[in-house]
Amino acid sequence: MERIPISDTLGMFELAKRLEAEGRRIYHFEVGQPDFPTPENIINAGIEALNRGFTRYTPSRGIPPLLDAIGKFYNDRGIKINGQKNVIVTPGAKMALFQGFLSTIDAGDDVLVLSPAWPTYRVMIRTVGAKPVDVGTFPGYVLNEEALKNACSKSVTALVINTPNNPTGGVLDKDHLKLIHDLSVDHDFVVFSDEIYEMLVYDGFEQSSMLEIDPNMDHTLIISGFSKTYAMTGWRLGYAIGNEETINNMVRIQQNTTSCATSFVQYAGYEALTGDQNSIKKMTADYQKRRDVITSIFCNMPGVQCVSPKGAFYVFPDFSTYGFSSNTLAELILKKVGITSTPGIVFGKLYDSHLRFSYATELSEIKEGLGKLADFLLTLL
Ligand SMILES: Cc1ncc(COP(=O)(O)O)c(C=O)c1O
Incomplete structure (x- = not known):
């Protein structure tokens, strides 16, 4: 403790x-959560799912229609993932992150965190017995290439990035992501790419996903969720995307911890992704x-x-x-x-x-x- x-x-x-x-x-x-209410169509989908009796355990990985909808959400952007194999649906992005750390990091490892960073990363890394190592992003608060290169060592097994960033709102562009991916290959570590704010971007900027840079997901685990984009913090619905081995390991953890994300909430999540986006x-x-x-x-x-x-x-x-x-x-x-x-x-x-x-x-x-x-x-x- x-x-x-x-x-x-x-x-x-x-x-x-x-x-x-x-x-x-x-x-x-x-406050770190939207002040808007959850959109009505999503609330109604949750209520309807309850009325239709979706009140039991679901498959640990998530309900098939939601896994497909998440797959399609990325496929539509030209990213080839298989929803049924590369995705796990979790009770919030936080749980996806924790299962990801549990399944890929050992006690004693060093885990780099691009900072400033959401404090939860460091706490979770310490909880699994590893050591968080902050890598500053001065002067632009986005990426200090030299600082990151200098921090890469043999004991580093993972790096956490977050774009758009909490707390700065700074974004990593495709070139930054490419540079980070190249380092992850050279030094053989996993990049935890927290993309939960990816839809909340301004001035026409389009946030690239690390999946575009590492389509095989050999060195990437994507963390994301519904809390921020769809104003659904209290529903607790998130997901991770990764290679089959990592996702299967996370499913094993989920089977033995939370079992699954809440059943009717997953149907609401399906509506969030496939329904009206206005x-x-x-x-x-x-x-x-x-x-x-x-x-x-x-x-x-x-x-x-x-x-x-x-x-x-x-x-x-x-x-x-x-x-x-x-x-x-x-x-x-x-x-x-x-x-x-x-x-x-x-x-x-x-x-x-x-x-x-x-x-x-x-x-x-x-x-x-x-x-x-x-x-x-x-x-x-
Ligand atoms: C960067 C970041 N990732 C993840 C989360 C947590 O998301 P969820 O509500 O899906 O657990 C937050 C919430 O504040 C966040 O700021």
Whole structure:
């Protein structure tokens, strides 16, 4: 249990709850989930599946129509995978990731993590007895080729990448992915490519999948899911795509742990992939509008450096001018302005001058809350 830390930010979120209970107006920018409801057609498909009696165990790998739909989702983009053989459906992308680590990593291995990175990767890597090794992406927050090459050693058995990235919204393009794949072949490690935000991209950017670079999946395991694109966080539905051997190993783990993803949820997932996509387009367009507003607010704040995100729903501005640690600054702006954010330190030691703000929140909240933050920062200079 010592390998699984208690969340660093728990104390702060409890403080936020206490302030709220005292009647303080709190602006929430810490949430890592869509504020939109799950689209109605998906909800109805879940209800219908319940009414049709889909309330029993399913095959551990997932229900065949959903496996096919996931296969088709990639085939339509020219990626040749076989849904029945290369896919496992899991209760959330988190479970896909954990099963992936369990089936490919040994205790004592080094696992590289391109950082800043979602903290769960490091915790899971430690949980399986391996050692997470952060590889910084300064100065552009996307990929520092030299740092990555220098980190590749014999003890490295895997690398975790995430594009679009939580917390920066930065994206790896095809050339980056190619370079990463070449390194994985040269040094014989597996790339865990977390592509869960791949549909939430802006300005016409199209996110390439690592599957396009490594179609045989000899060195690749894709992690993805429904939580973000389809606003389905609480349904718990994710999947992994990989070579048959890895997926079969993961199926063995799933058979003996969770058995399967929830049956009626899998039918809702089928509707998400095959049904009307208009609500997805609308949500993405809304995120892009918010992204434009939040980025311009941060870029105009005194002493704040902010890179415009190309995907996901987070910004990761740098407040180094102010000289506070990220925990201190996050607590200060919570107490003084009533704004919750996530301290940069949780995404990697190198990022202790940053805060993450999620824009999965209404435009009016963004404008009002961050207007107050800008006024407050002026008093600190
Ligand atoms: C990068 C990343 N991957 C995976 C997940 C988890 O997804 P799921 O809800 O499918 O477990 C998250 C959730 O915050 C995330 O940010």
